[in-house]
Amino acid sequence: MSDEAPPPVLRVVDVQLRPMRAEDVDAALDVFADVAGEGRWLGTEGGFDRTARRERFLAGIEDPNATTLLVEDPVTGRILGHGHVHVARYGVAELGMALAADARGRGIGGALLDGLLETARALGAHKVELQVWPHNEPAIRLYLSRGFAVEGRVRRHYRRSSGQRWDAVIMGLLLDEALAGEEPTLPDGTPLPDAPSLPPDRPREGPAQGPAGPAPRPPL
C-alpha cells in the first residue's frame, strides 16, 4: 500500500449559495434583465416591467412556500445568478434559474440546482416541475443529469415578441422515487388510465387545465 497522499479533490466551482434578501433584489434583477435580454433562454424577454418584477422578487422573499437562492462569488461578492422554487398547494415545486453569461459552462448551474432541489424538499414538495425551451441544450442536459424526465411538450404554445410561437418541453423530477411505483386511483379505487380515452366525436372543451390547476409557467 502506498503512503502517498491522495490526489486533491478538484473543485470545479467555488461559489456560495444563500437565500436572497431584500437588499439583493436589484443585483439579482440586473442578472435577470441581462439573461432576459439575450432573448433565447427565458420566458421573459428584454423590455419587461422591472418595477412589477421587483415587486414579485420582494414578495417571493416573504412567501413561506418559496425561496430564491443567489449564487455569489465568494471573493468579489458579485451576484452571478439565482434560482427559485415555489411550491404550489398541491406539492409541486416550480423551478427556474439563470446565470450571467460569463458564469455558465463551469458547473455552477449544477451547484445551484442541487441547492434548489434540497430547498424544494425542505419546503415539503414531492415533485419539481419546469418548462424549458427545446433548444436550451445546457439546461436540458443539466436537468437530465439530476434525474429529471421529459414529461411532455407543449406545441406552438408561447408567443414571443417576434410573433413566433415556441414549443416548450415539460420536465419533472419526483423527489421520492417510490412515488413512481404508486398506482394512482380515483376515490372509488379505479386506477387512473395511462392516457385519456375520449370518444372520437367528443367536442373539444374550453382551455386546458391540469387536474390540479393551471399548467406550469414558461421558463422563468
Ligand SMILES: CC(C)(COP(=O)(O)OP(=O)(O)OC[C@H]1O[C@@H](n2cnc3c(N)ncnc32)[C@H](O)[C@@H]1OP(=O)(O)O)[C@@H](O)C(=O)NCCC(=O)NCCS
Ligand atoms: C441553464 C444554466 C443554469 C446551466 O448552468 P451552467 O453552469 O451553464 O451548467 P453546467 O456548466 O453545469 O453545464 C450543464 C450541462 O450542459 C453542458 N453545457 C454547458 N454549456 C453548453 C453549451 N454551450 N452547449 C451544450 N452543452 C453545454 C455541460 O457540459 C453540462 O453537461 P454535462 O453534465 O453532460 O457535461 C445556465 O446555462 C444558464 O443560466 N443559462 C441561461 C438561463 C437559462 O437557460 N435558464 C434555464 C431556463 S429553463
